[in-house]
Amino acid sequence: MTFVLNQWRKRRKKKAFTLLEMLLVLFIIAALLLLVLPNLIAQQDHVNAKTDKAFQTMLQNQVVLYQSDNNGKIPTKWDELGDGKGKDDYLSQDQINKATEKFEIVGGEVVPRKAEAASSSSNA
Numbered sequence: 861m862t863f864v865l866n867q868w869r870k871r872r873k874k875k876a877f878t879l880l881e882m883l884l885v886l887f888i889i890a891a892l893l894l895l896v897l898p899n900l901i902a903q904q905d906h907v908n909a910k911t912d913k914a915f916q917t918m919l920q921n922q923v924v925l926y927q928s929d930n931n932g933k934i935p936t937k938w939d940e941l942g943d944g945k946g947k948d949d950y951l952s953q954d955q956i957n958k959a960t961e962k963f964e965i966v967g968g969e970v971v972p973r974k975a976e977a978a979s980s981s982s983n984a
Contacts, residue, residue, distance in 0.1 A: 912962065912972075919959055920970045922950040927968065934968040 926935050935941055938956045942949025951959065963970050 915958065916963060916970050916972070919951075919955075919963060923965060923968060923970060926950050935965055937965065 922941055923935060926941055927933060938951065938959045941951045942956065943953070959970075962973060964973050965971075
C-alpha cells in the first residue's frame with residue numbers, strides 16, 4: 861500500500877510546475893518584452909512620420925491643383941479647398957479637419973503648424 865502511495869505522490873509532483881520554474885518563465889518573458897517594446901514604439905513613430913509626410917505631399921498637390929484651376933490664386937485656408945459637400949472639392953471634410961490640425965498654407969506651400977514643429981523637435 862505504501863508503494864502505491866509513493867508512486868502516486870511522485871506522479872503528482874511531476875505534473876505541476878514549481879514556483880521557481882514559473883518565476884523563471886516570467887522573468888524570460890519580461891526580458892523579451894523589454895527588448896521588443898522599444899523597437900515597436902520607435903517603428904510606430906517612424907510610420908506616423910511617414911504618414912504625415914505623405915499627407916503633406918497630397919495636400920501640396922491639391923493646393924497646386926487649386927492654383928491651376930483658379931488662375932494662380934493661392935488658398936489661404938483649408939476651407940477654400942472644399943466644404944466636403946461638392947464633387948469639385950479638392951479635399952474631403954475629414955482631410956480638411958486633419959489638415960487644419962497639423963498643417964498650414966504659407967505662400968502656397970503646405971508646412972507643418974508651428975506647434976507641431978515645436979513639439980516634434982522637443983520630442984527628438
